[in-house]
Amino acid sequence: xxxxxxxxxxxxxxxxxxxxxxxxxxxxxxxxxxxxxxxxxxxxxxxxxxxxxxxxxxxxxxxxxxxxxxxxxxxxxxxxxxxxxxxxxxxxxxxxxxxxxxxxxxxxxxxxxxxxxxxxxxxxxxxxxxxxxxxxxxxxxxxxxxxxxxxxxxxxxxxxxxxxxxxxxxxxxxxxxxxxxxxxxxxxxxxxxxxxxxxxxxxxxxxxxxxxxxxxxxxxxx
Amino acid sequence: xxxxxxxxxxxxxxxxxxxxxxxxxxxxxxxxxxxxxxxxxxxxxxxxxxxxxxxxxxxxxxxxxxxxxxxxxxxxxxxxxxxxxxxxxxxxxxxxxxxxxxxxxxxxxxxxxxxxxxxxxxxxxxxxxxxxxxxxxxxxxxxxxxxxxxxxxxxxxxxxxxxxxxxxxxxxxxxxxxxxxxxxxxxxxxxxxxxxxxxxxxxxxxxxxxxxxxxxxxxxxx
DNA sequence: ATCTATTTATGACCCAGGTCAGTTTTTCTG
DNA sequence: CAGAAAAACTGACCTGGGTCATAAATAGAT
Numbered sequence: 001x002x003x004x005x006x007x008x009x010x011x012x013x014x015x016x017x018x019x020x021x022x023x024x025x026x027x028x029x030x031x032x033x034x035x036x037x038x039x040x041x042x043x044x045x046x047x048x049x050x051x052x053x054x055x056x057x058x059x060x061x062x063x064x065x066x067x068x069x070x071x072x073x074x075x076x077x078x079x080x081x082x083x084x085x086x087x088x089x090x091x092x093x094x095x096x097x098x099x100x101x102x103x104x105x106x107x108x109x110x111x112x113x114x115x116x117x118x119x120x121x122x123x124x125x126x127x128x129x130x131x132x133x134x135x136x137x138x139x140x141x142x143x144x145x146x147x148x149x150x151x152x153x154x155x156x157x158x159x160x161x162x163x164x165x166x167x168x169x170x171x172x173x174x175x176x177x178x179x180x181x182x183x184x185x186x187x188x189x190x191x192x193x194x195x196x197x198x199x200x201x202x203x204x205x206x207x208x209x210x211x212x213x214x215x216x217x218x219x220x221x222x
Numbered sequence: 223x224x225x226x227x228x229x230x231x232x233x234x235x236x237x238x239x240x241x242x243x244x245x246x247x248x249x250x251x252x253x254x255x256x257x258x259x260x261x262x263x264x265x266x267x268x269x270x271x272x273x274x275x276x277x278x279x280x281x282x283x284x285x286x287x288x289x290x291x292x293x294x295x296x297x298x299x300x301x302x303x304x305x306x307x308x309x310x311x312x313x314x315x316x317x318x319x320x321x322x323x324x325x326x327x328x329x330x331x332x333x334x335x336x337x338x339x340x341x342x343x344x345x346x347x348x349x350x351x352x353x354x355x356x357x358x359x360x361x362x363x364x365x366x367x368x369x370x371x372x373x374x375x376x377x378x379x380x381x382x383x384x385x386x387x388x389x390x391x392x393x394x395x396x397x398x399x400x401x402x403x404x405x406x407x408x409x410x411x412x413x414x415x416x417x418x419x420x421x422x423x424x425x426x427x428x429x430x431x432x433x434x435x436x437x438x439x440x441x442x443x444x
Numbered sequence: 445a446t447c448t449a450t451t452t453a454t455g456a457c458c459c460a461g462g463t464c465a466g467t468t469t470t471t472c473t474g
Numbered sequence: 475c476a477g478a479a480a481a482a483c484t485g486a487c488c489t490g491g492g493t494c495a496t497a498a499a500t501a502g503a504t
Contacts, residue, residue: 026470026481033482054460065484070462133359136416137351147417177436184406184433191409194358195369211406214399218440248451248500255453276490287454292492 034082036062037072042083049125050080074140080127081134081142088149091119096156105164106216109157110209113186117204120190129194154179165219173219185211256304258284259294264305271347272302296362302349303356303364310371313341318378327386328435331379335408335434336427342412343423351416376401387441395441407433 040062044053055076059066073079095115099108120128135146158175161182165173189198189208198204262284266275277298281288295301317337321330342350357368380397383404387395411420411430420426 024471029469030482055462056460066461067463067484068482071482076461129359133355136358136413137355174436177432180410181403181407181433181437184410185403187410187413188402188406191358210399211403214396214440215403215437216440218436218438222444246501251499252452277492278490288491289455289493290453293452298491 033062033064033068034072037064037069037079038083038086041079045080045083045127046124050127050130052125055079073142074138077130077134077138078140078142080130081138081140081146084127084131085142085145085149087119088116088146091115092149092153092156099160105160105169106209106213108160109182109212110205112157113189113208113212114201114205116186117190117193117201117208120193121199121201121204132190132194150183154183157182168221170216170219171221173216178215178219181215182212185215255284255286255290256294259286259291259301260305260308263301267302267305267349268346272349272352274347277301295364296360299352299356299360300362300364302352303360303362303368306349306353307364307367307371309341310338310368313337314371314375314378321382327382327391328431328438330382331404331434332427332431334379335411335430336423338408339412339415339423339426339430342415343421343426354412354416372405376405379404390443392438392441393443395438400437400441403437404434407437 037058041053041058044058044061048057055066055069058079059069062069069079073082092112092115095112098115099111103111120131123131135143154176157179161170161173161175161178164170165175185208188211189204192198192207193204198207259280263275263280266280266283270279277288277291280301281291284291291301295304314334314337317334320337321333325333342353345353357365376398379401383392383395383397383400386392387397407430410433411426414420414429415426420429
């Protein structure tokens, strides 16, 4: 199927690319296919859970052959990263957009972390577990994109720290190393959730807030 | 094979267990088999790497059927945990045994962490990566044993913090939460190594030492 | 010692992830 | 508008992790 029959019919002398809306059949098809695959993967993953989802089912639902999946993702893990990337990016953006500018920094940081925990906890059937594992081990192209998200998060955290310094709430805090430590606490609590320690966002938020507040004591004006 | 033919020949009235050296044929066989499997798995994993190792090859080398492997480990990941548990425990014990009692606490902590990094880095072909992934996701019995190791490490780290408080190097440091944060930094750097950020133990030690020292500023006497 | 129950071991089998030689689609060139 | 080159797609196929009905070994009872 996929009876596309894309019309080309370009005037001969002209470039094959119509400058306005046409950007090359190949590229368009590729983007379209990536979109279909991502959608299908999300639908199947979220209904069946990661382990129970077969790449066959995803391919079928996306209307492509199984082999095509592996042109867009290195393996099943990488497929999950492809799907999660956008949701993660959106959740992060939302979290930073809704920071209360006049809250103390430990609240601000906890706010961001809680939003991310929300994303994981709301996923069905251990998608979160699979995702963290995928981040840790996948070498595919989508892994790089997710790594970039993490870098961006670190950078934004360090900006929060810098802001707190400028408004005098903190003193002498090196933004980037401090951000690393904050993120480490975030990750720690996330891992605890994977292992079954805590199971509500509220608990996780409380845990990470405690750790964050403790860390920030290093930079409190005395 | 395993032509055990264990003599039992107990006096009828007496208990079947000879109290000294006999502990039941069944239990002995089981321990023996576990040992053979662990050894075989280590040999194959370390020669071929985790991915390239087949459970078939491990079973063959251990002299058991493939199905038997999965009586001793939930899956291939859990098999890796079975193998790594002892090495991890030994490395941790060694590290704490060789702490210089009069070093500052940040050095002590870095010493322990560096020893663990050493273990990972010295593993061939991404066994470390596979191990961390297995810890994150495996639900098998060996996963629990490794979790217990982590708990023990946290407890020992908190003891280091308490000692530092008692000798006046730190002030007002809640041992367990502080240990959590320290461990988080350790884990962060380990993850960075998995992702390819740093690749020598020296680099990792330097990174984690920086983070640890920063955290401990929260508890320095002023 | 013999018989039954229970635990442990086996390996043929199933199934899903991932590959790749061959095919189709798009682009580029004359 | 060929016709060739390059890129994208396909699905039969292979591989290896994990299962499970069956068999062997062990413990307990008589």
